[in-house]
Structures are given as C-alpha cells and as structure tokens.
Amino acid sequence: MKWEEIIEIFKNSLEFETDIEINFKRFLPYKGKPKNLIAIDGSSTFICGISTLWLGIVRVCGLCYGLSSGFDLLWYEKKEHMEVISPQNPPNHIQRKIIEHYPSIDRKILINEIRRAHEIELTKEIAKKVEDSIIAMDGALTTPFLSELKDEVSEILNICRERGNILIGVSKDSRTHAFSRVLTDAELLEKRGKKESYAYIELPENFMENSRPPLYGKAYFVKLFPKARWFRIDIARGSPDEIFPQLACYAKSRLCPGYIYPLVEAHKFAVEINKIREFYEKKFLEKAVKEGLPIDKLLLCMTNAKGKKISDFHTFLDEISE
C-alpha cells in the first residue's frame, strides 16, 4: 500500500470517528451537604496451587464517607474469604455454574467472579444497614455469569428503593463502543468533550438494550471535574441530574480529581490483601503440616500473588527479566 493511501484512510477514519452529534448535559456540583457515599470494592490473591487446584483469598470492603470540609471516613467493613479454586473439579455450586457457562475459564477469571459474588453479598448487607445514601460499586452494574447473582442484585435494588439508597457502578476503565466507532467511548469523549467542565451523556439506548441483561439501570459517561477524565457510571435507579452533582462533590480530591475518592480508598483497602498474604500463607502451612501434609511438597506448590508457582520456570524468567 502506498503512503498516500494509508494517510487518506486514516484521515477519513479520524474525521468519521469524531464526526458525531453528542448532546452533553451540563450540571454543577451540589451546593449543600451531599448524601453519604459507601464505596465497595474487592481484590483477590493466590497462595498456592497444586496442578489445577488453587488456594486463593478474597478481600471485600465497604468504606462509608461523608463530606464536610474534607473526606470524613464514617465507618468501614471488610471481609476476607479463603477459596479453593478448581476449574477441573469445582468444589462448590458457584464454580460449577460458572464453569458450565464457560468451560475454558481460567483460575483468574474464576476467582474474579467469586470476588464479584462476595462484593454483591457485602453490598446487600450494607444496603440493609444504611439509608438515604449512595452505594458505589467498582465496575459496571452487571452480573455476567451467575443467575443467582441476578436475584441478589434485584433484591439489593428493592432494598435500596425501600431505604432511599442509590446504587451506582463506576468503571475505572471502559472499552465499550456504544457510539459504534473504532475509538472506544472514553477515547471519543476525551476528544469531543474536552472543553466540558461538569457534564454527562447517556449511552445510546440501543447499546443499553443489547447489554440488558446483565446491565442494570442506565449507563452514562460523566465528567465530574474540569479537565479530568470521563468515566462510565451506571445508575441502577434514579435521576442523573440529582446524582451526578452529588458525585461531583466526592470527585474533588486533590489526589485524583474527577474520580470518586472513596472508591480510591476502597480499592487501596481491598488490594492490601496482597500485603497480608504472607500471614495466610503461614497459617495455611501451619495447619497443613499439623494435619500431616508433607511440607516439602507443599512448599513446591506455593505461589506468588498472581498465582504463579515459585518453582515455575516462568517465575524464574520473570525474576531475571526485571
């Protein structure tokens, strides 16, 4: 292909990509005291693996923030769960269900789904406990794999309605193409919505219809602080004109302007699981040896945080490549 042809194709493509009518809706941050916001997130790590049998730990947490002159942490909850993961021989019905749908699923996706299930469980508990608050989950408001989780989410939505809570899902990164362009929606909005300060746009209805289920409520792209990034935020039920001005108040952190700060802390709190994995590792070894499991074989099964066995040649290659 000649250079001229290549350039022409790219030029047409770029013009087409941003040549789209977008009606931004503008808003201003809420002037009064916003509702309390509970940020929910989770993380997981592996401790050991024998062939296709893995031991992982999941931490889920909810941090409740209020806003005065600063971000006030009102309370927090955390739960840690030890999970045996086995795509070949699923130890419980959740894993069996997931594997029925996705037979080639690997341990990482499996533990992620289990984490999601624990997040939803915690969200339900918190939704019952609080009222007139915003509950922000990390990621889109979807339940891709398990039908049981759909029921759980439906129950959460009912609880939220009864107690005046608003459930939202905030995606750190979004790779959707709701506007049917080669650029992702986030990339497109970075270009077209650069000059906007506080604005949002609802994703096209046909995209949302096609995503439902597993999508709950409506999906938007929102800019919560001038010159900040656009983030996808799903609202399960409620008016964006009421919710986004309140969220903008929580997106004024100097650490990450434009992103909902309590979610940052929830994320940091959840990934702390990597720092305490040694504690679980020691506990597991102690218990296993006490029950007569051979220590030499167990040690060969220990993994790093990502689930790679310490004895793996791949791990060795990673180490010498650093």
Add this chain to the structure above:
Amino acid sequence: MLKEKKYQIFILFWMKYRSRVENMEIGQVVSASVLDGIEIKLNIENPENLKVGYPVIVEGKEYRFYCVVEDIYTPKSKVIERIAGLELEKTIPIEAHETPYGIPLSCKAKLKPICLIDRNNNLREPETIPPYLAKVRLAIKEDVEKVYSPSEKTLPLGNLRGVKFEVGVDFERLTEKPFAIFGRTGVGKSILCKIVCNSIIAKDVGSVFIFDMHQEYGTFSKTDNTPGLKYFFPDKVEVFTLDPEENKEAFPFLIDQKNISPSDIIVAFQDLSESMIDALYVIERKRGEKDLVTAIKEADPDEYADKIHTSSLLALKRRIERLKRFKFIKPCVNDSFSYILSLIRTKKSIVLDFGRYGTNQMAYLFIANIIARRLYSIYTESPKTLPKLILFLEEAHKFLDPKISNYTIFDKLARETRKFNLILAIVDQRPSNIDEDVRSQLANRLILSLKEPNDVSASLSGVPDRPTWERIVSTMPPRNVLLIGDAIAIPTVVEVLEYTIPNMKRILLESKLSTEEINRIVERIDDIF
C-alpha cells in the same frame, strides 16, 4: 477507706498519663535495624510539627526505645508526581482525606535509638529492635526523667527539643577531662560558654580562667549587656584587664618582659619564617642575663653572622618592635601572674579583660600562650596541690593548628594536664583546623550548629555512629546544642537556656543548697513551721 482513695488517685493519675501518652502518638514502625535505625510512618497531619532532634519513644513489648528524630522526609510518590503542577484550586487538600490507615500520603521519619528503658526503668544499650507497627510517640517528661537522672553536680544547660524538660550536664564529670564547645559564629557560642562557666563556679567543681576578648564575661557584657560571671559570683570571680585606662574597676594586668619566651613570640606573630624561628632560639640560648626581647633588640648581626642570616635577624628585630604597642609589658618585680596564681590557690575564677586589645589577635595569642605556658609549668611542677582550674581557650585552632602546635604547650595541655588539675576547654568555630590528636582527647563536646562539612565531621571525630550525628548537627538551628560525652547520660540535642538574670538566678543560685543541706532543712521542717 484510705487505701481506696489512694487507688482512685492512682487510677486517675494513670488515666491522665495514658491520655497524655496517646495524644502524643506520631506514627508506627515500618522497618527497623540495629545498625541503621528505625523508620516510622507518621500519622501527624503536618510534618512541620516534628523536628530533627526531638526525643521520641517507640513502645516495644519489653522495652521502651528512647530515640531521637534523625530525619523527616516525604517518600517518593507516583501519585504526587502526577498531580504536582496541576491546577487544583477547587480540590480538597490531601490532609483533609481520612482513610482506614490515617493520612493517605504520609511522611516518614528516621529515628536513632539512643537507649532502651526496661520494665524496671534500667537503661540499656540499643541492642535490639521494636516489632513492626510498634507505636511511636513524642517523649514526655516522665520518660525523659528516667533517662536523665541528675547527680548533685548537675545543672541544666537547656531544654530538650520538643519536650518541656531541662536537661542537665554533670559539671564534675565535664571538668574532669578536656572538653570543647564548637559552633559557627552567631549561633550562641558565647552564651553557652557563659552558662558553662557560671555552672562550673556555681557547682564548685573548679575555677575558670577565661580570656575575655570582647568584654563579655566580667560584670556585664559590653556587647549585649547580659550579666557576666562577676555579676552572679562577685566573691568568686576576679577581673583583670590589659587596659586599665578603660576598665578602672578591674585589676591591671602587667607582664614583665623577662617572662617572655620564644614560643610566646612564635605564637603571637604567627608569620615568622623558619629561619627567623631558628634565630629566635639561637638568641635565647645566648642571651645570658638579658631578657629575650632586649637580647633581640640589641643583637649585633656581626656577632651572630655565623649562626643567623643577617636578613632574618633584621626581620626579627622589626617584628619585635610590634611589642612596643603592648602597654601591659612593663618591667616589674612580680608581674600580675603571681597575684593571679595566689587567687587561683584560693579557688577564685579569673576573667582577663582585653579592653582595647580585644580586636588585636596578636595580643590574644601572646597573652594566652604566656599564661597557659606558665600555668602548665606550675601545675605540672606541683601536681594536685593546686585547685582544679578550667582554662577556656577561644579561637583554639590558632594554637592547635598542626602547623603551630609544636611550638605551644596547648596540645600538651589537652593531652596531659587532667592528671594535674588543669583542664583545657576549647571554644572554636573551626574544629577541622584543630589537631586530630587534640580532638581525640576531648571527653565531652558541646556542639552548636556547624555548616562546613569538614568542621561537622571534625567536631564529631571519634564519636560512635558519626554519620547520624553529622546529619543532626548540620540541620540544627542556632541556639541548639548537641551534648555528647560522659557528662551526660546519652547524646542529646537541647535548646540552650535563655540567658536572662531571672533564669540564671533560678538555676545557679537555687542549686547552692547541697543534698545534705536540703536534708538538714527537711529534718528541721517541723521546727521551722
């Protein structure tokens, strides 16, 4: 009933103590090493509230680790690097963010363990480390009292940084061996020196002899009108002056020409060539009954032609004419030194006021050398029969510079005289210019702020863990002093006392009562009331 009341009081006291201690918490241990010290994560909002040199306590399981803050820093953060420079006017500042772990981006501090306090309040060497996440708090008076238990001869020099607690020095121990006060100009050397001199006199651990170049140590300082030694101790201090026309209250100080030796001339002039120094010694050997100055003046070049080059002799003659400017050199039967010595025998302290010669370096070097040499000679002739005398030597590097120290007795003073009750106290701003052998003899050092790296390093030569203390000394503000040596329980940074009349009276004159005297009063307390 009484027992119950006592118990209640104890509980109240304990609760008050705990709440004070909890309020002082500043962070937790994140790493520790016996060799490299303790690193802590701070949980205070503003790092400016903590300063280098502050005493802190790390609460271990078995011990309390008494430490000083060696460094405070903000660790590198990718987040900060990303947001630095952005327009963030309408954002919420980092310190207003609460997290499950305290402040989201916390600062850290490095601590230097000084000693361990065990459960029986015994002090131990810092031979172990506290566990992870051990709580760290500012030291309070109760902790500090355990570390600095005063002796009868202790007097405070200043306040501990960060705690309202006066830290004392055992002046008996301080004056047992040579010591030094180091510090650059304008950081409070003279005030510290005055406090030290006053404290030595107050505690009766010896007499002092001080060359008062700028008329600071007599009754009142001519420069800032602060009280001198004679103000607080009129009966224990005598003032002599080289300039009786200006200072009429002091005894005139006279030196007989016959008491001048070659070393006095070498030290005073500091610019004699090697051949001139040789000439000086040749004349000294041949002078007979004449004094050295007269012998030089009258020396005939032809007479010395085979031993001294004529040009060297003529140059020496020209130099010696400079002594004419010193009105205090006069022929006399007994010069003032004899009188001074008689006063020293009665435990009097001496201030030698330089009057108009205060800015004349040659006068200072000349007088200091003559007096030190004669004191050395007398003290070594009759060891231990004379009372202890502490000779304060300002601008000490001029005498102790390796190039010149061979001709003076000051290095001998530093090395030997503690056996003879004559103790050298060096006061200087350029410790790097002082002979290393002399520095190594210093049992105690009072180090004020120094900036020149060579001086910082030299001031701490021979001190264990020198790099740590170097960092502390080079970051200390004026009027703060690091005390290191056997006169203080542990190396300590203190903020020097304010040198005011009420403050000094409180410290110096209250201490006049010995423990025995206090005990006697206590025994008679019922009679008194």
